[in-house]
Amino acid sequence: MKAAGASRWRRVAGDQELLLLVLLGLLLVAVAARAPEVLTVDTLFNVARESMVTLVFAVAVLIVIISGGIDVSFLAVGIFAAYSAVSLVPQEGPAATAWLPFAVAVAIGVALGLVNAAVVLGAGVSTLIATLATSAVFLGVLFAFVGGTVVNSIPEPLRVLGSTSLLELPAAGRGTTRLSVLVLPVLVVCAATAAFLRWTVAGRSIFAMGGDREAARRAGVAIGPTVVLVFALSGALAGLAGMTHVALSGRADPTTFFGGELNVLAAVVLGGALISGGRGSVRGTVLGVLLITCIRSSLIPLGIPPVWQEAVIGSLLILGVVLQALASRVKPVRAILDPADPVLAPAPLRRDVVEAGDAR
Amino acid sequence: MADVMAGTTAGTASEPTAPVVAARSLTKAFGGVLALDAASTAFSAGEVHCLAGENGCGKSTLIKILSGVHPPTSGTIEVGGSSYGHLAPRQALDLGIEVIYQDFSLLPNLTAAENIALPSFLTHRRRFVARAAVDAIAEQAVARLGVDLDLRTPVGDLTVADRQLCAIARALAHDTRFLAMDEPTTTLTWREVDALFDAVRRLRDDGVAIAFISHKLQEVFSIADRVSIMRNGRIVATGRPEEYTHSSLTESMTGRATSALARETPTWRDKPPALEVRGLERLPLFTGVDLAVGQGEIVGLAGLLGSGRTEIAEALAGVLPATSGTVLVRGRPTRIRTVTDAVEAGIGYVPEDRLTQGLFLDQPIGDNVLATGIGSFARFSVTRPQRMARAAAGIVHSLRIKAASLQDSIRTLSGGNAQRVLIGKWLIGRPKVLILNGPTVGVDVGSKFDILSLLHAESLKGLGVLIISDDLPELVSTCDRVLVVRNGRVVSEVDRRDLTEKALLEAVAA
Numbered sequence: 001m002k003a004a005g006a007s008r009w010r011r012v013a014g015d016q017e018l019l020l021l022v023l024l025g026l027l028l029v030a031v032a033a034r035a036p037e038v039l040t041v042d043t044l045f046n047v048a049r050e051s052m053v054t055l056v057f058a059v060a061v062l063i064v065i066i067s068g069g070i071d072v073s074f075l076a077v078g079i080f081a082a083y084s085a086v087s088l089v090p091q092e093g094p095a096a097t098a099w100l101p102f103a104v105a106v107a108i109g110v111a112l113g114l115v116n117a118a119v120v121l122g123a124g125v126s127t128l129i130a131t132l133a134t135s136a137v138f139l140g141v142l143f144a145f146v147g148g149t150v151v152n153s154i155p156e157p158l159r160v161l162g163s164t165s166l167l168e169l170p171a172a173g174r175g176t177t178r179l180s181v182l183v184l185p186v187l188v189v190c191a192a193t194a195a196f197l198r199w200t201v202a203g204r205s206i207f208a209m210g211g212d213r214e215a216a217r218r219a220g221v222a223i224g225p226t227v228v229l230v231f232a233l234s235g236a237l238a239g240l241a242g243m244t245h246v247a248l249s250g251r252a253d254p255t256t257f258f259g260g261e262l263n264v265l266a267a268v269v270l271g272g273a274l275i276s277g278g279r280g281s282v283r284g285t286v287l288g289v290l291l292i293t294c295i296r297s298s299l300i301p302l303g304i305p306p307v308w309q310e311a312v313i314g315s316l317l318i319l320g321v322v323l324q325a326l327a328s329r330v331k332p333v334r335a336i337l338d339p340a341d342p343v344l345a346p347a348p349l350r351r352d353v354v355e356a357g358d359a360r
Numbered sequence: 361m362a363d364v365m366a367g368t369t370a371g372t373a374s375e376p377t378a379p380v381v382a383a384r385s386l387t388k389a390f391g392g393v394l395a396l397d398a399a400s401t402a403f404s405a406g407e408v409h410c411l412a413g414e415n416g417c418g419k420s421t422l423i424k425i426l427s428g429v430h431p432p433t434s435g436t437i438e439v440g441g442s443s444y445g446h447l448a449p450r451q452a453l454d455l456g457i458e459v460i461y462q463d464f465s466l467l468p469n470l471t472a473a474e475n476i477a478l479p480s481f482l483t484h485r486r487r488f489v490a491r492a493a494v495d496a497i498a499e500q501a502v503a504r505l506g507v508d509l510d511l512r513t514p515v516g517d518l519t520v521a522d523r524q525l526c527a528i529a530r531a532l533a534h535d536t537r538f539l540a541m542d543e544p545t546t547t548l549t550w551r552e553v554d555a556l557f558d559a560v561r562r563l564r565d566d567g568v569a570i571a572f573i574s575h576k577l578q579e580v581f582s583i584a585d586r587v588s589i590m591r592n593g594r595i596v597a598t599g600r601p602e603e604y605t606h607s608s609l610t611e612s613m614t615g616r617a618t619s620a621l622a623r624e625t626p627t628w629r630d631k632p633p634a635l636e637v638r639g640l641e642r643l644p645l646f647t648g649v650d651l652a653v654g655q656g657e658i659v660g661l662a663g664l665l666g667s668g669r670t671e672i673a674e675a676l677a678g679v680l681p682a683t684s685g686t687v688l689v690r691g692r693p694t695r696i697r698t699v700t701d702a703v704e705a706g707i708g709y710v711p712e713d714r715l716t717q718g719l720f721l722d723q724p725i726g727d728n729v730l731a732t733g734i735g736s737f738a739r740f741s742v743t744r745p746q747r748m749a750r751a752a753a754g755i756v757h758s759l760r761i762k763a764a765s766l767q768d769s770i771r772t773l774s775g776g777n778a779q780r781v782l783i784g785k786w787l788i789g790r791p792k793v794l795i796l797n798g799p800t801v802g803v804d805v806g807s808k809f810d811i812l813s814l815l816h817a818e819s820l821k822g823l824g825v826l827i828i829s830d831d832l833p834e835l836v837s838t839c840d841r842v843l844v845v846r847n848g849r850v851v852s853e854v855d856r857r858d859l860t861e862k863a864l865l866e867a868v869a870a
Contacts (some may be wrong), residue, residue: 200489207467209479217449218427218429218449219478220478237534278467332592337849343647
C-alpha cells in the first residue's frame with residue numbers, strides 16, 4: 001500500500017510538466033471564479049509579452065543548468081549587450097536593418113559568455129561564484145565606459161520593429177490589443193534550442209557533462225570546449241533577450257533587470273531542470289515561465305497585495321527544488337519477495353488493513 | 361626484469377604477435393608517492409592478460425595511463441607500433457582503447473542506449489544524433505555481448521548488474537582493440553560472473569586484447585591466459601597461470617606467506633544470543649526472517665544480488681527499518697526505527713564499500729581511529745584531547761597495529777595495518793553485534809586475511825558477527841554457519857559441518 005502511494009508520488013513529482021499544467025489550470029479556475037473580467041485577450045497578450053524576454057533568459061540559464069553549472073550573470077550580460085548595441089548601431093536607417101542591433105547584441109553576449117567560460121575554466125571556480133563575480137564586473141564596466149543613463153530614443157529600425165504587430169485584435173475596452181512580431185524569433189529560438197539539445201552530439205554532450213563530469217570525460221566528451229560552448233550559447237541567448245526587451249519597451253535602461261534573477265531561475269527549476277545538472281527541457285522551461293508570468297499578473301485581480309509577489313515566486317522556487325528532492329529520494333521499491341509468496345496474496349493483506357482500521 | 365617483456369617473446373602456443381598496447385617503463389608519481397615505478401608490459405590480441413596485486417600496487421594507475429586519464433611522469437605508451445608520451449581520453453578511444461572502470465563511469469541521466477552510443481558518436485566526430493542510429497549502435501553492441509538489456513531505461517534506474525553490462529556493451533560499441541576491465545566482478549554475483557566470463561572469452565576469440573584486473577584468485581585462474589603480478593608499482597613477475605598455485609600467486613602478490621584461517625567454534629552457548637531476530641518483515645522486500653547470532657559466533661548471510669540480504673541487514677541497522685518483527689540484542693528487546701536506535705542497541709553496521717573508502721589517508725592514525733566515535737569523547741560538543749589520545753592508544757595497542765606514532769598519517773602504514781585501523785574505527789563504539797556488508801569487497805588477499813583474522817579475534821571476546829558476502833571461500837573459511845536468503849526469505853542454513861563452497865553454491869543458486 002505504502003509502496004503504491006510512494007510510486008504515485010514519484011510519478012507526480014517526476015513529471016513536473018504535468019504538475020505545472022495542473023497548477024496553471026488551477027490558477028485559471030481561481031481567476032475565473034474571483035475575477036472573470038480579467039480573462040480577456042488583452043490579458044493573454046500581456047502574459048505573452050511579459051513571458052517573451054523571461055523565456056529567452058530562461059533558456060539561456062537552462063543550458064548552463066543542464067551542463068551542471070549555474071549562471072547568475074545572464075541579466076548583466078543581457079543588458080550590457082543590449083545597451084551597448086543600441087549605442088553602437090546607427091540611429092537612423094531602413095526598417096529592414098533592424099536585425100543589426102540584434103546581431104551586435106548577440107555577438108557581445110557571446111563575448112561576455114566567453115569571459116564567463118574563461119573564468120570558470122581558468123580559475124577552476126564554481127560557475128555560481130564565477131558568474132556572480134563577472135556579473136558585477138560586467139555591470140561596472142557598463143556604467144563606467146558605456147553609460148548609465150536611460151536611452152529614451154532607440155534606433156529607428158528597432159523602434160519600428162518593436163511596434164510591429166503580428167496580431168491585432170479589438171481590446172476588451174476601447175481600441176485594439178496587439179501581439180508583437182518579436183514573439184516569432186522567440187519561438188524559433190526555443191524550438192532551435194530544444195532541437196540542439198536533443199539531436200546534436202554537442203547537445204547530448206552537455207547533458208552528459210551535467211550527469212557526471214568525469215564519466216563524460218572518460219566517454220570522450222571534451223570538457224573544456226563544451227564549457228565554452230555552453231557559456232557562449234548562454235551569452236548569445238542573454239544578448240538576444242536583452243535586445244528583445246529593449247525593442248519591446250522602446251528604451252534602454254541599464255538598471256531595468258535589477259533583481260530579476262529570481263523569476264528566471266524559479267521558472268527554470270519549476271520547469272523540471274535538475275539544479276545539480278543533467279536534466280531539463282525547453283518545454284518544461286516554457287511552462288515554468290508561463291506559470292510564473294500568469295501568477296504575477298493574476299495576483300492583483302485575485303486581491304493579493306503586490307508586495308507578496310516576490311515571496312510567492314520564492315515559494316515556487318522552493319516548491320520546485322522540493323519536488324526534485326522528493327523525486328530523487330523516492331526511489332521505486334523493487335519487490336524482492338516472489339509475487340506468488342503467500343504474504344503478498346491480496347486476501348490476508350486486506351484483512352490486515354481492516355484490523356488496523358478496527359483498532360483505531 | 362627481463363621476463364617482463366614475455367608478452368612479446370614467450371614461446372606460447374599461439375603465434376607471437378606484436379602487442380596491441382604496450383607500456384614501456386611507465387612511471388607515475390602522485391606528489392611524492394610513486395604509484396607506478398618503471399612498469400613495462402604488453403597486451404596482445406586474443407589474450408586475456410590478468411594484472412594481479414594488492415590494493416595500491418599500481419594496477420589501476422597503469423590502466424588509467426593507458427586510457428589517457430592520467431599522463432605518465434615518464435615512459436611511453438605504445439599502441440599499434442606507434443609511441444606516445446601520453447594520451448588524451450578521446451585519443452585513446454580513437455585508437456580503440458576501452459576501459460571499463462570500477463565505477464563504470466556511466467552517465468546516470470542518459471538511457472542505456474545513449475550511454476553505449478555516445479562515445480562512438482564523439483570519436484566519429486558526428487554532429488547529429490538520430491535515435492535510430494543510437495538504437496542501432498546499442499543493439500549491435502548488446503548483440504555482440506550476447507545479453508539482454510533494457511536500452512530505453514536511464515542508466516541511473518538500472519540494477520548494478522545491468523549497469524555493468526551496459527558498461528561492457530559501451531566498450532564494444534566501436535572498434536575496440538584493447539579492453540581493460542578494472543575489477544569488473546566486484547558487484548556481480550557468481551551467475552553474472554559466469555555470463556561476464558563468457559562474454560570476455562568471446563571478445564578474446566574475436567581478437568581483442570584484454571587486460572583484466574582482479575583481486576579474486578579463482579577468477580585469475582579461470583580467465584587468464586597470462587598473469588602479471590604487481591607490487592609497489594612494479595611488475596614483479598609475468599607468466600602463464602599454470603605456472604602458479606593459489607599460494608604461490610598470493611605470495612608473489614603480498615611478498616609474504618599467508619596461512620589459512622583455522623577457526624574453532626567459540627560460541628558461548630550458555631549466554632543469550634548477541635542478536636536474535638524473529639518474524640522480521642518489510643513488504644515487499646522480505647518477510648518471516650528468523651535468525652540468531654550467538655555471542656562469539658560468526659554467521660554468514662549468503663544470497664544472490666537482489667535476494668534481500670542487504671535489505672535485511674539494513675533493516676537491522678535502522679537504515680530502512682522493518683515494519684514488524686522482534687529484535688533482541690543479548691536478550692533485550694529493542695525497537696529499531698533509526699540508525700541511532702540500532703547504534704544505541706549495540707548493533708554496528710559496516711555498509712558496502714565503506715571499508716575500502718573509509719580512511720582519511722593523510723590524517724594521523726589516532727584521528728582516523730576516533731573518527732566515528734568522536735562524539736563519545738566530547739562534553740558539550742567540546743572534545744577532550746587527553747581522553748581521546750588514551751582511547752586511540754588503547755585501540756591501536758589492542759588491534760596490534762604496527763605504527764611508529766599515532767601522529768603518523770595512514771599513508772605510512774602497510775595495507776594490512778591500515779585495514780586494522782579501519783576495523784578499529786568500527787569497533788570503538790563497542791557494538792554487541794557487528795554486521796558487515798561485503799567486508800572484503802575490493803580488498804586484496806593480504807588485507808582480506810587481516811580483516812578476517814581481526815573479526816575472528818573480536819568474536820572470541822563475545823562479539824556476534826554477521827557477514828554478508830559474495831565471496832564463497834571467505835564465507836566458508838570464516839563463518840560458523842551460513843544462512844541463505846532467497847526471494848526475501850531465509851530459506852536454509854548450512855552448518856559448520858557441511859560448510860563447503862560446493863554446498864553453499866548449491867544452496868544459494870538453487
